[in-house]
Amino acid sequence: MPSSTPQLPRPAARDASGPGLRPGQTVVLAACADALLILLFAAIGRDAHQRGETVAGVLATAWPFLAGAALTWLALRLWRAPLRVWPAGVAVWLGTVGVGMILRAVTGQTVVLAFVIVALVSLAVFLLGYRLVVAGVRRLRSRRARA
Known part of the structure; x- marks a missing residue:
């Protein structure tokens, strides 16, 4: 039985894209930023251990973490x-870190406590860092718009 109550429009998402971006573009940009930062983490790690930064090498190091990020995005509908x-x-x-470490372990790659700690700290700086910057910029824009 249909409701006789009129439907009110839904409020805009709290994660609105801002000027010039549609919500779908925000999703693509965020997913790409996550992937690029995970690749950067892998490249920096390979460089720190003098393993070279071949594309194949960086991808071999990054794939468990990229898979972890992708699974998290899908499972939690991020x-x-x-x-x-x-x-x-x-x-x-x-x-990213949890699933990435599990995948590294089951595929015979190294998982030691020091690496887990470095991954947690590095990926926190990368994956949370840019989101914190975006939140700060949005907060400033909101204050200026109200003023």
């Missing part, structure tokens, strides 16, 4: 608010 620090940023950070 496209709904991809730039929010909480829960999206924290979820993709912990999912």
Whole structure:
């Protein structure tokens, strides 16, 4: 039985894209930023251990973490608010490291405590860092718009 109550329009998402970007573009940009930062993490790590930065080498190092990020995005439907620090940023950070380490372990790659700590800290800076910057910029824009 249909309701006789008129439907009110839904409020805009709290993770609105801002001027010039549609929500779908925000999702693509956030997913690409996550992937690029994970690749950067792998490249920096390979360089620190003098393993060379061949594309194949960086991809071999990064794939477990990229898979972890992708699975987290899908499992938690992070496209709904991809730039929010909480829960999206924290979820993709912990999912990337957690699933990434599990995949490294089951494929015979090294998983030692020092590496887990470095991955947690580095990927927190990368995956949470840009989201914090975006949140700060949005907060400033909001204050200026109200003033």
